[in-house]
Amino acid sequence: MIEFTFWDIVRNLLLAARWTVLLSLAAFIGGALVGLVVLFFRIAKNKWVKRIASGYIALFQGTPLLMQLFLMFFGLPMLGLRIEPWTAAVLGLTFFASAYLAEIWRSGVDALPRGQWDAGASLGLHYLQELRLIILPQAFAITRAPTVGFLVQLIKSTALTSIIGFEELVRTSNAINNATFEPFKVYGLVALIFFVMCFPLTQYARSLEKQASAH
Amino acid sequence: MGYSLDFGWLAGAAGVIARGAAMTLLLIAVTTLAGTFLSILGAAGKRNGPKPLQLAIGWYVEVMRNTPFLVQLFFIFFGLPSLGIRLDPILAAMLAMTLNMAAYTIEIVGAGLDAVPRGQTEAALALGLRPRQVFIKIVLPQALKVIYPALTSQIVIMMLESAVVSQIAVRELTYEADMLQARTFRAFETYFVVTMVYLGLSMGLRRLLVSGGRRVLGAGVS
Numbered sequence: 001m002i003e004f005t006f007w008d009i010v011r012n013l014l015l016a017a018r019w020t021v022l023l024s025l026a027a028f029i030g031g032a033l034v035g036l037v038v039l040f041f042r043i044a045k046n047k048w049v050k051r052i053a054s055g056y057i058a059l060f061q062g063t064p065l066l067m068q069l070f071l072m073f074f075g076l077p078m079l080g081l082r083i084e085p086w087t088a089a090v091l092g093l094t095f096f097a098s099a100y101l102a103e104i105w106r107s108g109v110d111a112l113p114r115g116q117w118d119a120g121a122s123l124g125l126h127y128l129q130e131l132r133l134i135i136l137p138q139a140f141a142i143t144r145a146p147t148v149g150f151l152v153q154l155i156k157s158t159a160l161t162s163i164i165g166f167e168e169l170v171r172t173s174n175a176i177n178n179a180t181f182e183p184f185k186v187y188g189l190v191a192l193i194f195f196v197m198c199f200p201l202t203q204y205a206r207s208l209e210k211q212a213s214a215h
Numbered sequence: 216m217g218y219s220l221d222f223g224w225l226a227g228a229a230g231v232i233a234r235g236a237a238m239t240l241l242l243i244a245v246t247t248l249a250g251t252f253l254s255i256l257g258a259a260g261k262r263n264g265p266k267p268l269q270l271a272i273g274w275y276v277e278v279m280r281n282t283p284f285l286v287q288l289f290f291i292f293f294g295l296p297s298l299g300i301r302l303d304p305i306l307a308a309m310l311a312m313t314l315n316m317a318a319y320t321i322e323i324v325g326a327g328l329d330a331v332p333r334g335q336t337e338a339a340l341a342l343g344l345r346p347r348q349v350f351i352k353i354v355l356p357q358a359l360k361v362i363y364p365a366l367t368s369q370i371v372i373m374m375l376e377s378a379v380v381s382q383i384a385v386r387e388l389t390y391e392a393d394m395l396q397a398r399t400f401r402a403f404e405t406y407f408v409v410t411m412v413y414l415g416l417s418m419g420l421r422r423l424l425v426s427g428g429r430r431v432l433g434a435g436v437s
Binding site: 059062063064065066067068070071074075078100106152156157158159160162163173174177182183184187188190194195198199202 | 220233277278281282283284285286287289290293294295296297298332371375377378381382389392393402403406407409410413414417418
C-alpha cells in the first residue's frame with residue numbers, strides 16, 4: 001500500500017486543481033459566446049424569438065445542473081458523437097453559463113434608458129451598430145459585478161463534473177480519500193483550495209458593486 | 216442505424232419517481248424552515264451580537280459561499296465521523312443543505328432588517344415593548360416582507376442543488392433516476408423525464424411560495 005504524506009496529498013490536489021481552473025475558464029468563455037447569442041435572441045424585436053430565448057433561460061435555470069450534465073453525457077453519444085467526460089463537462093457548463101450570463105446582461109440592457117436607443121437611431125446607426133457601439137458596452141459595464149459573481153458560481157459548479165467522471169479537484173480528492181481514509185483532511189483541503197480561488201473574486205465583485213452604487 | 220427513444224419503462228417507474236420527488240420535497244421543506252430560522256438568528260447576531268460572534272458569522276458566510284456544496288456535503292458526511300459525529304445520509308443532507316442555504320439567506324435577511332426604518336424600533340420601544348418583542352413583532356415581519364422574493368429564489372435554487380445529495384445515497388429524485396437508468400439501460404430517457412419533473416417541481420414550488428407568501432405576509436409580495 002502506498003503511503004501518502006501530507007505533501008503528497010496537497011501536491012496531487014493542486015495538480016488536479018489545474019483542471020478545475022481550465023474547465024472554469026473554458027466554460028466561462030464558451031458560456032459568454034453562447035450567452036451573447038442568447039442575449040441577441042432575448043432582446044430581439046420579434047416576439048417568438050424572444051420567447052424561445054426566455055424558454056431556453058427558464059429551462060437551464062429551472063433544472064439541476066447535475067441533470068444537464070447527465071443529459072449531455074448520455075445524450076450526445078446518441079447523436080453519434082463519441083463523448084469524453086471533458087467534452088460533456090465543457091459543453092454542459094457552457095450551456096448552463098450561457099443561460100445565466102444572457103439573463104444577467106439582459107438586465108443590464110433593460111436598465112438602460114430608452115433614450116440611448118433613440119439617440120443611436122437618430123445618429124443613423126442601424127440595429128447591430130447601436131448594440132455594438134452604444135447598448136452592449138454600457139450593459140456590460142453595469143453588470144460587471146454580477147458577471148464576476150456568476151464566475152464564482154461557475155467555479156463551484158465544476159465540482160459536479162466529478163460525478164460524470166471528469167478528473168478535476170473533487171474526483172481526485174475522492175480517490176485520495178479512498179486511499180488515505182482521511183476525509184476530514186482531504187475535503188478540508190479541497191474546500192480551502194476552492195476558497196482560495198473564489199474568495200478574491202467574491203471580494204472583487206463586491207468592490208465592483210460598491211463602485212457601481214457610489215455613482 | 217440510429218438510436219430510437221424508448222419510454223416504455225415509464226409506466227412501471229412512475230411510483231419510484233414520485234417517491235423520489237417526495238423525498239426531494241421533504242428535504243427542501245425541512246431546509247427552508249431550518250435555514251430561514253438559522254438565518255434570522257445569524258442576521259440578528261451579525262448586527263447586534265458581541266464582536267467575536269459577528270466576526271464568526273461573517274467568516275461562516277464567506278466560507279460557505281466560496282466553496283462548492285458538494286464538497287461541504289462530503290465534508291459533513293465523510294469527514295465528521297472522524298470527529299465521532301456519525302450522521303445518517305438523510306440527516307447529513309438536511310444539515311448540509313441547511314448550513315449552505317443559511318449562508319446565503321443570512322445576507323438576504325440582513326438586508327431586510329437594514330431596510331426597516333430605525334423609527335419603527337424607536338416607536339415600538341416608546342410604546343413599552345421589550346426588545347425581543349420589538350424584533351419579533353415589529354421589525355422581523357416587515358423585513359420578511361421586503362426580502363420574500365429573494366428568499367423564494369434561494370429556496371428554489373437550493374431545491375435544484377439538492378440533486379447532488381444523491382451522491383451520499385439519499386433516496387431522492389436523482390438517486391432514483393440513477394437506479395432506474397441502471398435497470399432500464401435507458402439513461403438519456405430516464406434523465407430527460409426526471410429533468411422535466413425537476414422543472415415542474417421548481418415552477419410549482421415557486422408558484423406555491425408566491426401565493427403562500429401573499430396570504431401570510433399580505434399583498435404586494437411577488
